[in-house]
Amino acid sequence: xxxxASNSESISAFDSTKDTAGIGGHPRGLTTLFFTExxxxxxxxxxxxxxxxxLTKAMGYDEKVAATIYGAYTGSVYLMSVPGGWIADNVLGTxxxxxxxxxxxxxxxxxxxxxxxxxxxxxxxxxVLGTGLLKPNVSxxxxxxxxxxxxxxxxxxxxxxxxxxxxxxxAPIICGYLGExxxxxxxxxxxxxxxxxxxxQYYLGRDRLAHVGHPPNQTSEETKRKAVTGAILMxxxxxxxxxxxxxxxxxxxxxxxxxxxxxVIFLIWLFASYLKPEEKKPVAVIxxxxxxxxxxxxxxxxxxxSFTLFADRFTNRSIFGYEFPTSWYQSVNSIFLILLxxxxxxxxxxxxxxxxxxxxxxxxGLLFVGFGAVLLVLASLLLVNGxxxxxxxLVGVYxxxxxxxxxxxxxxxxxxxxxxxxxxxGLMMGVWFLSISFGNFFASFFASEFKNEQSALVGxxxxxxxxxxxxxxxxxxxxxxxxxxMGKVR
Numbered sequence: 001x002x003x004x005a006s007n008s009e010s011i012s013a014f015d016s017t018k019d020t021a022g023i024g025g026h027p028r029g030l031t032t033l034f035f036t037e038x039x040x041x042x043x044x045x046x047x048x049x050x051x052x053x054x055l056t057k058a059m060g061y062d063e064k065v066a067a068t069i070y071g072a073y074t075g076s077v078y079l080m081s082v083p084g085g086w087i088a089d090n091v092l093g094t095x096x097x098x099x100x101x102x103x104x105x106x107x108x109x110x111x112x113x114x115x116x117x118x119x120x121x122x123x124x125x126x127x128v129l130g131t132g133l134l135k136p137n138v139s140x141x142x143x144x145x146x147x148x149x150x151x152x153x154x155x156x157x158x159x160x161x162x163x164x165x166x167x168x169x170x171a172p173i174i175c176g177y178l179g180e181x182x183x184x185x186x187x188x189x190x191x192x193x194x195x196x197x198x199x200x201q202y203y204l205g206r207d208r209l210a211h212v213g214h215p216p217n218q219t220s221e222e223t224k225r226k227a228v229t230g231a232i233l234m235x236x237x238x239x240x241x242x243x244x245x246x247x248x249x250x251x252x253x254x255x256x257x258x259x260x261x262x263x264v265i266f267l268i269w270l271f272a273s274y275l276k277p278e279e280k281k282p283v284a285v286i287x288x289x290x291x292x293x294x295x296x297x298x299x300x301x302x303x304x305x306s307f308t309l310f311a312d313r314f315t316n317r318s319i320f321g322y323e324f325p326t327s328w329y330q331s332v333n334s335i336f337l338i339l340l341x342x343x344x345x346x347x348x349x350x351x352x353x354x355x356x357x358x359x360x361x362x363x364x365g366l367l368f369v370g371f372g373a374v375l376l377v378l379a380s381l382l383l384v385n386g387x388x389x390x391x392x393x394l395v396g397v398y399x400x401x402x403x404x405x406x407x408x409x410x411x412x413x414x415x416x417x418x419x420x421x422x423x424x425x426g427l428m429m430g431v432w433f434l435s436i437s438f439g440n441f442f443a444s445f446f447a448s449e450f451k452n453e454q455s456a457l458v459g460x461x462x463x464x465x466x467x468x469x470x471x472x473x474x475x476x477x478x479x480x481x482x483x484x485x486m487g488k489v490r
Contacts, residue, residue, distance in 0.1 A: 027208075029145050032201070032205030033138055034160055036102075036205075037164050037167070038167040040135075043167075043192065045168040045175075046191035047187075048330070050187050052308050052309065063447075064448045067305050071443055072241055075241070075438070077132070078433040078440060079434060081429070082427070082431065083132060083237060086230060086233065088136070089425070090230065092215055094138075094144070094212070096213070097137040101135075101137070104133065105126070105130035107130070108128075108130060109127065112188035112191075112192075129238075135433055139429055141212055153414055157411075157413050158341050158342075160413075162338060162342065165338055168333070169335055171331075172334075173328060175190045175191050180327060259441060270283070271284075283428070285419055286416055286419050286428060286431060288478070289358070290431060291435075292471055293436070295439070296404070297443065298446065299369050300443075301443035303333065303398075304330070305443065306464075308327075310376065315329075315388055315390070315394060329394055336399050336402035340406055357479065357483055358414075358415045359475055359479040360479060363472045365405065366404065366475065367472040368400050369404035370469035371400045372401040374462075380454055383454050384454075416428055446460060447460075
């Protein structure tokens with residue numbers, strides 16, 4: 001009993017904000033979260049690398065239907081972060097939400113490993129629900145490891161982001177090879193093994209996180225009531241996405257405006273009924289960056305749909321007589337991230353208070369992701385009489401996208417945790433991931449225009465490049481106003 005009490009006191013007294021024993025002088029909890037997210041992203045990107053190819057080659061769907069399914073799935077993954085963040089704030093706590101979400105994700109991948117269409121789509125649903133619990137909350141826990149003024153914070157998120165992309169790099173190589181060259185379902189099953197390894201690692205490192213992410217202090221009746229509310233939210237949102245993308249034609253043909261209208265209603269409710277007066281200004285900044293984030297991800301997420309189809313059909317994939325799997329292209333982004341994330345982490349630390357503000361970093365991210373799409377416009381113009389372009393075109397695209405991603409994504413995570421009211425950390429992280437959700441939904445609108453015709457390819461990639469570049473210019477013009485609303489937060 002004495003030993004147990006001593007351990008309890010030690011854990012409760014632990015202060016991660018003063019801990020420098022982890023990766024690069026960061027809290028040790030960051031190491032646990034680094035590897036947890038690495039394995040979760042291994043599972044996600046392993047399956048994602050195969051999804052469009054499986055839908056078109058194995059299940060026989062055309063490009064438009066495949067893009068719709070892909071967009072509905074990837075958008076739902078992040079959309080579910082909103083109720084997932086709410087459940088963490090009101091029921092489970094962020095730390096427990098990560099664990100239970102991982103269990104659902106693993107179950108989903110193993111379901112997809114079974115060779116039936118029912119188990120395939122059931123697996124997609126389980127992954128959507130599980131990622132909704134895990135994804136916003138693992139990032140929220142990272143933010144809880146630091147004080148608001150801690151100069152290590154942005155660098156910590158960059159290191160965390162490196163873990164994400166280490167998993168994303170390995171996954172297409174392993175899962176892609178198994179899926180494309182041996183058996184599709186073997187590739188999906190390997191993704192489930194990756195998530196299982198992540199769960200084991202997270203459980204073993206739980207003591208490093210024992211002081212953060214606690215469930216709310218409330219009665220059991222309150223917990224039960226809020227748990228039912230959270231479950232209803234997840235069911236309603238899942239049903240809404242299903243109807244929106246696969247329901248009656250009068251709904252599916254107008255889904256863009258329905259989504260925009262739903263977003264406006266959500267934001268009105270958030271500001272009118274849920275936020276305290278002192279919370280509205282910082283949350284307004286999150287919402288502004290949220291809008292520009294949508295535009296970024298709508299182009300960036302072509303990687304798993306239109307870029308993948310372009311790679312499969314219009315690029316030369318032979319090296320010394322060996323034709324490598326199309327899915328391997330999706331590891332290129334991760335290679336660059338692994339190489340460049342430490343550079344950006346060092347750069348932000350080196351510049352300290354002289355580093356660009358978050359809106360300026362966002363603008364740079366938008367510019368670079370737009371330039372990447374422009375490169376594919378040029379590549380498409382070279383497709384004459386059935387010719388194919390070299391692989392270096394896509395390598396250049398992913399390099400440009402990577403630079404853009406490092407300027408925007410970890411900065412968005414960090415800025416959200418800094419601006420979010422303490423009582424709403426999980427929900428605000430859900431709102432951040434909601435931008436990625438809408439970006440994925442809108443990405444499917446672009447990708448559905450993919451055709452094996454040069455003019456169609458040029459038009460598609462021109463749209464994908466023009467939108468983020470125009471948004472970057474607008475955001476730069478708005479930066480002085482946004483900075484005033486951010487106060488001391490950069």
